[in-house]
Amino acid sequence: MTGPRGRGPRALAVARQALTLARYEFASFWGGTGGALALLVFLGLEGLLFYNSVASYALANLGAMARGGAVDATLAMFSSGLADQGLLLALVSPLATMRAFSVSAQGGHLDLLASWPLGRTALILGLFLSASASLALLALLGLAPFVLLLSMGVGSLRLLASSAIGLACLVSSFAALGLAVGSFVRRPMATALVSLGLIGFMWAMGWAAPYLPSPAAALLQGLAFGPRLGHFTIGLVDLNDVLFFSVLTLGALFLAQPVRS
Numbered sequence: 001m002t003g004p005r006g007r008g009p010r011a012l013a014v015a016r017q018a019l020t021l022a023r024y025e026f027a028s029f030w031g032g033t034g035g036a037l038a039l040l041v042f043l044g045l046e047g048l049l050f051y052n053s054v055a056s057y058a059l060a061n062l063g064a065m066a067r068g069g070a071v072d073a074t075l076a077m078f079s080s081g082l083a084d085q086g087l088l089l090a091l092v093s094p095l096a097t098m099r100a101f102s103v104s105a106q107g108g109h110l111d112l113l114a115s116w117p118l119g120r121t122a123l124i125l126g127l128f129l130s131a132s133a134s135l136a137l138l139a140l141l142g143l144a145p146f147v148l149l150l151s152m153g154v155g156s157l158r159l160l161a162s163s164a165i166g167l168a169c170l171v172s173s174f175a176a177l178g179l180a181v182g183s184f185v186r187r188p189m190a191t192a193l194v195s196l197g198l199i200g201f202m203w204a205m206g207w208a209a210p211y212l213p214s215p216a217a218a219l220l221q222g223l224a225f226g227p228r229l230g231h232f233t234i235g236l237v238d239l240n241d242v243l244f245f246s247v248l249t250l251g252a253l254f255l256a257q258p259v260r261s
Contacts, residue, residue, distance in 0.1 A: 014122050021126030026133050029096065035134070038095040042138050045088050050145050053081045078146060078155035082163040082233040085142045086170050086225065089135060090199045094192035096134040097178025100127045124179065124256050131175035139167045159235050166232025169245035170225065174199060176252035183256045199225070 029035045057077045143164065149155050177198060182191040206224030209217040221227050228241045 014125065017119075017122030018125035018129060021122065022129035022133070025100065025127060025130035029130065029134055034095055034099060038092045038134070038138065041095070042088055042092045043141070045091065046142055046145070049084045049088070050081060053077050053084070078149060078159060079233045082146060082159070083226070083230055085139065085163070085167055086229040087203065088142060089139060089167065089170055089174060090203055090225070091196070092138060093131075093135055093174035093178055093199065094195040096131045097127075097175060097182055097195060098192035099188040100131060100179055100182050120257075124253055127179055128175055128253060128256075131178060132171055135171040135175055136168070139164075139171055143167075156235075159233065162235045162237050163233045165237055166229045166241070169232075169242060170229060172249045173225075173245050173252070176249040176256070180252040180255045 054077060143160065146155060146160055146163075150157065150160060178191070178195045181195045181198060182188075185191045185194055202223065203225045205220040206226035209220040209224065209227075212220065222244075228244060231238050231241055
């Protein structure tokens with residue numbers, strides 16, 4: 001049995017192994033085609049969505065002004081645009097996790113870490129940290145246009161901060177789900193497709209909820225990503241939402257198992 005004095009060194013050993021692997025995997029991802037593709041796809045979609053948001057607001061506001069009214073720019077561009085950031089992350093997250101286990105196997109990381117006493121824990125944590133850091137970097141880039149809007153008097157710092165918390169919850173969940181799928185699916189492309197399908201399904205459940213009876217609708221709303229992120233984008237940081245994402249992340253990491261080539 002491990003005593004209290006042994007838990008500290010054991011935890012430090014896990015942390016050192018995980019951070020070493022995370023740094024290597026992060027550099028490997030952004031130094032290869034995977035990182036370039038993820039950045040290209042994300043920035044391309046980001047530009048299209050932001051342009052569409054601004055153009056839609058301008059047209060709607062012109063119509064409202066002709067009737068003597070006005071459109072709330074915070075709701076039309078800021079909150080709705082922040083909600084779109086989660087969907088963008090959902091689309092690119094498989095690129096950050098699809099090769100995690102296969103690349104580690106090809107590079108010999110699985111065999112190396114398996115020879116260490118705490119190999120599996122360090123491996124899962126290291127890959128999770130690397131994928132989370134990559135997605136967090138994209139999320140920060142996605143928030144840049146909203147910082148610009150904020151400097152122009154559109155939106156509020158409170159909405160931006162709460163949305164950042166929501167996106168951080170999504171980042172951890174997407175990274176963990178991608179690793180869980182990748183640990184059971186050997187081929188990187190198949191891993192990406194299955195991950196995208198799973199995340200897409202959990203996102204689309206919120207869209208289907210209004211067309212179902214009340215009990216089923218409430219269940220789907222509770223399991224869907226979109227409605228929960230929507231709470232954050234209107235400034236509501238609900239502990240139930242944070243708990244949902246935390247449990248989902250921990251559950252997916254628990255299911256993740258190294259796959260040997």
